[in-house]
Amino acid sequence: MKNMKTNIFSLIFLGLSTLSFAQLEFGVKGGVGISNTTIVHGVSKERIGFLAGAVAKYPLTTRNENHYIQAEVLYTNQGEYSLPKENGHKYKAFLNYINIPIMYKYYFDDQGKDFFLEAGPQLGFKVSEKFDEGEPEIENNIPKSFDLAFNIGGGYSIDRKFEINLRYQYGLIDTYDYVKWDNKTNRTSLLSLGVTYFFK
Template identity: 40%
Template sequence: MKKSVLLFLVAPVLSCSQMRLGVRGTIHSSNISKVHEESSNRIAGSVGVLAQIKLDYYNQFFIQPEISYSLQGEKDKIKTSDNQKIDSKFYQNYINIPIYFRAYFSGDDSDFFGEIGPQIGVLIYQKDKEKEKMQYGSNPKNLDFSIGAGVGYSINRKSEFFLRYNYGLVDIYNKYCNKQDTSVIALGFAYIFD
C-alpha cells in the first residue's frame, strides 16, 4: 500500500521531468569553526558531477543532486614539548553529496538562480591523524551533515557560475571542549550537457 501511494505521488513528476547531466568544479575556502585559536583557512577546491531534474513545465524549478571530491580542513599552530608553536595542516578530504532545490529567476535562457539544500559529507582522508587526535582529543567524525545555499548566473542553461556557502551542523571533534563545525565558501563553475 505504501509503495503504491509513493508511486502515485512520484509518477507525475518523473513522467514530465527531464534529466540533464553536467560537471562542476570549485575553488573554495574552508575551515572548522570555533575550534582553533590561531587557525587559517585552507584554500583548495573540488570537482564533481551533477544531474538536473526538472520539476515544472516552465523550466524554472529543478532538483540538482551532485557528488564531488572536496579538499577541506584548515591550518593551525600547535605547541611542541619545548613550548614552541609550529604550523600544522589539519586537512580533511570528503566525498560530498548535496541535493539542491534550484529556482531560476526568469524564463530566459540566460538568468540568475538561487539554490538551497542539505549535504552529506563522507570523510575519506586525513593528513595527520595522530597530531589531530593529540590536539583535539579525537579525530574528526566520518560523516558530516551541512546545509548549503547559493546564487549564480546561467548562460544558455549550459555554462553556469555560482557562489555557495555550506555550514556544518555536526560537532566534528566530539571530545573537544567547544562545539565546532565545518564551513566552506566556494566560487564555482558548472557545464551542463544537453
C-alpha cells in the same frame, strides 16, 4: 556507519529511479573553496582547496523552466591549518569529503541567460585526512566520518549550459570527537566558487 551509508545511497537511487530520466540533465562541476572548522584548533588559518564531481538537475514543473532540484556528488577539500601559540608553526588539519548536496534551484527567468538562487541540505562522508605530526591537539581531536551541512548560494547561467555559482556551506552537527578534554561543538564551513557544464 556502513549500514547508514548504504541506506542513504539506496534512498537516493530509489528517488532518482522514480523520475523521468528523459528530463534529467547531467553535467560536471569543478571549483575552488576556502574552508575552516569552528573552535577545534583555537587559532587557525583557513585552507584553500578544490572540489570536483558530477551534477544532475531535474525540473519540478513543466509550466516553466524556473524551478529545479539539483543533486551533486563532489570530492571536496576541507579542513584548516592549526596555528598554536607555542611555536607559531602552521600545521595541516586537512579533511577530504565526498559531499552530496541536494539543492532547490530557482532561476529568475526561464530564458537562457539569467541569475539563480539555490539552497539545500548536504550529506558529507570523510574519505581521507592529513594531520601534521607535532600539532599540539592531534592526540585529543578525532574527526568523525559523517557530516551534515546546509548550503545556500547563487549564480549565473549562460544558456543553461555553462553556470558559475558562489555557495556557502555550514555544518549542522559536530564533526570532531575527543579523547581527553571536551573540544566543544565543531562545525564545518566552506565558501566555494564553482563552474558547472551541462551536457546538452
